[in-house]
Amino acid sequence: MFKNRLYIIENKTSLHVGSGDANFGIIDKQIQRDAITGYPTIHSSSLKGAIKEYCTYKHNIEDSKNFISYIFGDEDNSGKVRFIDSHLLSIPMRSDLNPYCHCVSPKSIGQLLDFADTFGLELKNRKDLEKFASSIALDILVANGTPTIEDEQAKTSSGYDFSALEELVGSPVALVPNTTYDELLKDLPVIARNQLENGESKNLFYEEVLPRKSKFFTVISEPNYLNKADETKLQNAFERFSGYLTDNDTIHIGANASIGYGICTFKEV
Template identity: 25%
Template sequence: MFKKAKPFFIYTETPTHVGSGSELGYVDLPIQREKHSNFPKIEASGLKGSFRSVFNSDPQLKDKVKYVFGPEDGNDHAGGLGFLDGRILLFPIKSVKGIFGWVTCPYVISRFKEEMSLCEGVSLEKLDGIETITPNSIVENSSLKLEDNDVVILEEYSFKVQKNDRLRKFSAWLSDIIFPKLQNSSGDVYRIFREKMQKDIVVLSDDDFRDFTDMSTEVITRTKINAEKGTVEDGALFNEEYIPENTIFYSLALASALFVDEKEKESIKKINKTEEDFILDYFFSGIGKHDIIQIGGNTTIGKGIVRIVTPEGGNDNA
């Protein structure tokens, strides 16, 4: 039984293919989707496998992987760390103005708030009222609106929109988490994206959001070339679906007990803290060192590069 949960976000830096196998439709290799809503998702098993690979590659973290993620031989004992599926929060859509905007819907943001309530220490005051944001809501100073007109055109579809102050507050809160103030020699690294997210989130109806996430993913035709002839091999032409870059998912890291005897537990933890706190501290401190990871297929062609974003302290700013 899981005793404690903390949230994290997944920001796709490059198009990402977390596949569900082959199908007979137009797309030969589709992405994973929720059965009931058809929204894109990332299976918890895929997340866990990707994280485990990262932690295994770090000499300072590797020795505790079998206790937290579980041993290679599953018959020995269970791991103490689990995850929810990566759930969609914001999906990027091409816009006539402002290049692109992030879309979401009442169902998605209501579910997000509900699942944040499972996390200890999450301040729900910062999410107060987001479930009441109505479809076709936008921030007042959005760069997506046509001049002198409360209309937004996404892909080839136009939407009559109205400003919503609750959406403005939610956008400001989320943008500070996804694009934190990080300085380098050139200045604020994420400033442009943070300012864009503050004003370019659009809440659509549940049905419109479902249609965009169904029809506006990237579908790429790939081939295999015959090395001797320099031509496409017979039967080697296929279509592959990708979640576009700039998509935002979220998940929860779930901690339970360590499934080893008491003596071994004390040698693992070394300091006086609960088992669930030890597990979550281990995970979040480790992912803080390795926030850029690869998820899904096509590693060698630069796909599936994502940034893991954790609210400061694991959940204090959530």
């Protein structure tokens, strides 16, 4: 029914994709989070809107007047491409031996494996990833050394092939226990912002952000049940769409583009 493509999204600058929920705590504007895991997420509607804006900018309408409506839909018809929520795969955390480590958890790797099963995707080094997902270690594990990561002492482990993670999220990488990971994700950076009117402060508010170099995974699906009349035309549109996503340009996702938030890249896995 669908050809599914797996993408890794990396935010090159701080990212704020707002939840839009009313909040009566200290943080006025919180980021979107998954309802089950509590991990940061990018809802499919936010992702689709950002990608549509980017493709509209990239596409020369003289090449194909119907490209945007084929992919994203219009007032009369729904789009042909299916967008799925993006889920957190890794987040950078401060370390004493490196500026940061790309940190994953058994739960975040488990979600990736679950997506692969759901959408019929083959993952390189799957057996190694399954081992990370089933880890019950109580310590942060790394391939070399004993760095301190966010005030937690990590331990070296030779029982895992960390290169399998490095291919996905980069190096150095650390496996963080689920409970520790959950706690760290509750304490993301918060930035104070000030609303000005004619140079006068009107409203001080606090905004939660995801640090740069975090990585999400998502699946974008293209239908393979096209009728013959549309097949060639739409297949060309799908290839063009995939090319736009993975070219050298960056895509803006979320709020505050004018101050440099949300600059992201896509990589197909």
